[in-house]
Amino acid sequence: MKTSIYKFLIVGMGSIQFLSAQESQKTQKRQEFPFTHQNWKIENADGSQGEIKIVTFKNKSGIKLEPNQKVLLKNKEFKNFILEFYCNGLSGPGLGFRVQDRNSYEYLYLRLGLSGKKDALQYIPIYNGSLPWQLYNYPKYEGKAVFPREKVATLPIDLKSELIQGKAGNELRSFLLEKGFSFSQESEIALSDDINYIYDPNEAKALLFEEVDDDIVFLDPRTWIHVKVEVKGDTASFYIDDVKTPALVVENLKRDAMVGGISLIGDGAEVYFADVSIKEIRSGRKTEEYVAKEKLPSEYLTKWNVSEMFAKDSVNFVSQVDSLIQYEDKFRAVEADSDGLINISRFYDDMTKTVVLTCNLISDADKTVQLYFDYADHLVLLLNTEVLFDKGMNFQPPPEKGEEGRVFVNDESVELSLKKGTNRLTFMLSADNRQKFNWGFVAKLEENLEGIVVE
Incomplete structure (x- = not known):
């Protein structure tokens, strides 16, 4: 994390x-x-x-x-x-x-x-x-x-031991002060595969550092x-x-x-x-x-019906879905963008809420197909009345959930056991109610759609 x-x-x-x-x-x-x-x-x-x-x-x-x-x-x-x-x-x-x-x-x-x-x-x-x-x-x-970054200092060899995760040491801060950069006692050193830096939370300032030809150089990103x-x-x-x-x-x-x-x-x-x-x-x-847009492959699920926003009951959410489905004729039709993405923020503005989306899969026989999808921020997925998926990110996505929680259609998958006739696919999608950033999903079926009609 x-x-x-x-x-x-x-x-x-x-x-x-x-x-x-x-x-x-x-x-x-x-x-x-x-x-x-x-x-x-x-x-x-x-x-x-x-x-x-x-x-x-x-x-x-x-x-x-x-x-x-x-x-x-x-x-x-x-x-x-x-x-x-x-x-x-x-x-x-x-x-x-x-x-x-x-x-x-x-x-x-x-x-x-x-x-x-x-x-x-x-x-x-x-x-x-x-x-x-x-x-x-x-x-x-x-x-x-x-x-561009400005090189401002080269660290003496005897201070390399100061570059450890956690609070910045006095010797390192004194060295940087001599170079014209004052860091408070609250300053911290952060090390990662992507970036290394010293950061002062009191003044919201930082210097980066990296190894160049066996030297440790400090860089000013400002x-x-x-x-x-x-x-x-x-x-x-x-x-x-x-x-x-x-x-x-x-x-x-x-x-x-x-x-x-x-x-x-x-x-x-x-x-x-x-x-x-x-x-x-x-x-x-x-x-x-005249603009001809690139067409998505037919296996993407692009047409859905969406409910009004509501506050999710974290315990009795299946009952909420059942109640809402009774008024499905009141749902509004929405369509994915050219990438197959449904961004709920296009339609609704309250990031503390949840919506239910449905589409129908009409099969000519009992069969099993794979559904690929990804989402932000919490998703409950049902086929007919069976819950097949119930996960959320809490802004701390699991390691297998894309990079930094980014939404890619192949990140998640479930098996859909379709019965002959109409099968209702339901997504109960909750927004990112902490950061107020992300609320959406993308979904597609496996490539062979023979005998399946999506409504």
Whole structure:
């Protein structure tokens, strides 16, 4: 299990287009947006308005965001654009684009503690304010990026014994103080396969360290990072420092392609942003565009009926399911997205609740088939009236449950003993009511569906 400090550091499809006419696109001149009251407004975590703070940090002038603040561009909206900015943070600074309101937008954030890893960048569609990072994962929605880090010290050989898990020793803290970095007595050293660092919880600051040519070097992650984002239609390309080669290309942005606002988003620590510029991309003339989405394999279960939200009875939940099924005609029809994913946050906004979803499997004979699926956060699965699966993650997924609890369709499986005729498959799915992040699932049958109809 990852430490809470580690969580702090890291949290922070193809389509074919046919155009009725040749479309030319015009990129407008780049427009800079200084951090003034005329251009921007600060929003605190509770939605109240904050104060704009302009500071010089690491030799660059920019805006300082306190933990969990965001800054929104005023009176400007964009659909297709090229945006560039610099950011400097410890955990997960991010960008909101095509913002409709504070709970509805497209979102990119940087996991600065995971430089060089395949999940250093994360794209997420935000519905109803949830942050479902476990549902949208690599290789489509997370990407590898290398973030610049400043070398600040080389550890003397006689202090290597100080680098052990737990409280940072006095000798190590004294050495770092000589190099200009003050760490309190509460500072801790964390060691893992991914990242090693010393962290001060009192001031939310850290230094990384790693072995380079038999030396232990300390690196300051708080360096300015150049970010470029190009958004056109359903595609977004994200660049880190290298503005010619994208680190992540998302080819099927999940929210509708519409005009919306821009926001720069902080996390649980101080974040700095600077040098924001935007070029709007406009169509040269009006065209009619047809988009053929890549079809999912037929074995995916994409059409479901979902109940209203309710509070789950952890003891008598089967009785709850039985009661709800009596009013199944009141359920609403929902459909999975192009990845086969049902993100409940698209439809409901209370992450303390549970829903029941049903679909029917009509079989031409008694037979056994395999169901593959994955979920977040707690799932009870029934076939007809029999409970076949009942597990939850509690934000501490078991080792076999994907990486960090990410949802992959082949992570779980059960055998379905279908009877001839109609069989009701029921998912009772509870949200992540602690972090308020993830609420969804994906499911498919084995490839051979001969003799089975899904309704």
